[in-house]
Amino acid sequence: MKDDHIIYPELVEQSHAYLLSRSVDVSKDVVYRNMIKCHLIDQNGQPTRKAIDEGLVSEANDPNSLALFKARNPLFLPYDDRHFTLVAKLQEWAADLYVAKDVSKRIIDGRAIGDKQHAQAVLKYLEKQEGDHYQ
Template identity: 35%
Template sequence: MNENNIIYPDLVEHSYQIMKSQGVQITKAKLYKKLVKSGMLDKYGQPTQMALDEGLVDTYTRLDDGTYQPKSLETFKQDNPMYADYADNHFTWIDGKGWAVDEYVIRAEANDIINDPNSTQEQRQTAYDMLKYASHED
């Protein structure tokens, strides 16, 4: 597979462009490995707390609980592929809390888990709890 066919995280792409503009010769693959080794990216290509704290990633915002979430819905969906096919109107940004999904998405995701023969009992119980919450039952 050609390196140009691989989709690298934003931090890799941005770093690569900076290095390239300064005449540094490095492949994106090698840069990716260096960023993981240095602790700026985790093994899944997500920015680490260190990268976020140092301001290397501007597509994320710090929430009230100290965690980070993407500023844009597009990035949120890229980070959470299970939501990729849902229309944007099912998502709401809540200041300080991040992205929230509506009842339709909660029900659909819960039902997918319940009907998945590979889901664990714990996952199914969480899905039942989600459905109960979505139904506003006590």
């Protein structure tokens, strides 16, 4: 049975997505088993006290938390927090130009999952805007 037919706990999904974003080719089953073996999650996928105490998992559920945003959007996990800004009026996180361009490039060249045509359009738009800015 393939991994995509099994529903894994959210922390396993997040960890798996992060590893893939770092070019680590590993199955969700291996991630799940190793997280249990290292006492990061219990059999139900809930974080252990060890994982919380070591700061690997947050107990906070602040809806404006950047960590929560990244957990829900694993494509952004590899990027340093300094590349993100909370748009207070919208209560949403925004990424800077570097992240927007890099994510688009990662999708286009197959290192990340996403709509390649949309990523190409975004990258073209951003590069045009950047070009217009310097003229």
